[in-house]
Amino acid sequence: MSDRFRSVDRQMPYLMPPSLEEWLPEDHLARFVVETVETLDTTVLEKAYDRRGSDAYHPKMLLALLFYGYATGTYSSRKIEEATYDSVAFRYVADNQHPDHDTICTFRRRFLEELEGLFVQILEVAVEMGLLEVGDVALDGTKVKANASKHKALSYERACELEEQLTEEVEELMEKAEEADDEDLPDETSVPEEIARREKRLEKIREAKQTIEERARERHEAEKAAYEDKMEKRREEEKRAGRKKPGPKPEPPEDTGPEPDDQVNLTDEESRIMHTSENGFQQAYNAQATVCMNSHLILEGHLSQRANDKQELEPALQKLDQLPEKVGSPDRLAADSGYYSSGNARACEDHRITPYISTGREEHNQRWKKRFSAPEDPPEEESGLEAMAYRLETREGKDFYGRRKGTAEPVFGIVKEVMGIRQFLLRGLQKVKGEWALIRCAFNLKRMHRLLGQAA
Incomplete structure (x- = not known):
């Protein structure tokens, strides 16, 4: 046997x-x-x-x-x-x-800081291997969970309540210590230890309050800058038209300080509450990546604390500009409607990149006549939002933009599902930026190995 x-x-x-x-x-x-x-x-x-x-x-x-x-x-x-x-x-x-x-x-x-330079070196290796030729790119973002629980977030209103409560308790315990009267306290209670514990918590809460107040000031400054930009554009339009613009005049933003529900996370205060498509609201960071449409290699990546993608295109363009001449620069860029704005379209054109940014959510199951219909007459100007909207309606534009979903989104799918990275290990914005660079290096090496196998 x-x-x-x-x-x-x-x-x-x-x-x-x-x-x-x-x-x-x-x-x-x-x-x-x-x-x-x-x-x-x-x-x-x-x-x-x-x-x-x-x-x-x-x-x-x-x-x-x-x-x-x-x-x-x-x-x-x-x-x-x-x-x-x-x-x-x-x-x-x-x-x-x-x-x-x-x-x-x-x-x-x-x-962690040196990883960004190594990421660029890996791109240069990909060019030498004939695996990368930059031309068409797609930009997208994904929310990656921070190494912190959303349940450790403290609101401004709750922080004020706790500060008041703990201050009162410290005062009561100090009076007990001065009177040497421990009759009301359990036998195992140590007054100095109880005071020290509360003072330590008070210090943390006051730091959290200060962080929330600083963020409220930054938010007000941003709102004030946006208001001034809006008023400047309004004055220019009135000057061109030769008359006042109809409708109510925009009111300047008021500095009301922190809102009661403004929060800070006590574990990783630099992370933010963000809405994710899978798990609702999570403590997270916004990870961005610009991907080459031909090779599916990540050309650029950065990390943000903003839940909205609208302000993430400019940082991506700046980092693409910093790539070595050997790697190249993109000609066309596709992005979803989360990046849509006149400023973003203009920024792409300033960087000599033709933008294809969706003007709104695409309708599912379109009728064939609409899918293959030709756009109306082209706009007079070759740049701006109208020109971009026209490009997206052309057959070439639809074909190009249709490649976006099969470019950037699979990259995030591989990072999260295949590589298993659904949460950062490190805490703090700068450290997490370095970890995102490490993840991008690992992904590109994995992809380059795959491309060599396909070529063989």
Whole structure:
């Protein structure tokens, strides 16, 4: 009976020492990540180390470990450490070394700012491989949950109530301490400890109140600037028309201070409550990405605290302008109606990019006559909202804009579903910006590996 099966002998020694090179397929993602990271210039990272203490792990090894971990859905530093023992691929990337989770976590936090430069270097590698040719791009955003619970948010009204309550309690406890009268208190109660606990909470609440008040001032300044812009445009229109504009004159915004329901999160105060399509309102950040329509590689990405996408096109254009000449610059840009505004259309044209920004939500199940109908006569001007609306109604414009959904949205789907990144690990805007850059690096490496496989 046993002759039918292969023998199993786990104690049999190897005749020759095993080699990780032989255990990993030639076209494995881990090999590609290591080979690509070896071509990157990591001088800035290496110079940050001094010669004190024991020899450090090489930055390129730790970098490849993070890139491969994020690309395969293993982004916890503890999980990565475990994988260097359990996984052949992670063993290969780590060169059979086992950096502990503290080392991995510290390295990630230490070099967050440098990741943006490495992201651009990876794009240059993609150009050299013939995988990237910038032309048509699509811009989109997604809400990614912060490492904080929305239930840890404190409203301004509640903060004022707690401040008043705790102040009264501290005063009562101070009186008890001065009178040396502990009869009303339980035996295990320590007055100094109770006072210290409340004073610590008061400090946190006052900091939260100050943050909310600062945000209210910033909001008022933004409303005032928007009002002045509106009035300036109104004066220009009245000057051109030679008469006053009909209708009521806009009222200047009032500085009413914080609203009762203005909130700050006590865990990550720089995150914001945002509405997500899947889970309702969440404590989150707005992650943006500009994606090449041909290769589906991310060309640019940034992070925002704003729930609305309307103000996210200008930062994207600025970052696209900063790409090296070797990478190139886009000719046409598609974006959904969340980015629609005259300022955004004009900004694209100022950057010599033809905008295709939807003027409104598309109607589902359109009749064929409407889908194939030709637009009316073209507008007199070749730029502006009217010209853009006309372009979107042409057959070419409809075909181009139709590619948007199959470009940017699948990228976010892969990041969240395949790579498993639905929540940031780090807290604070600057740290989360660095983590978003790390995620984009990992995604592009994963995509480049896929494109090479398709070419082969």
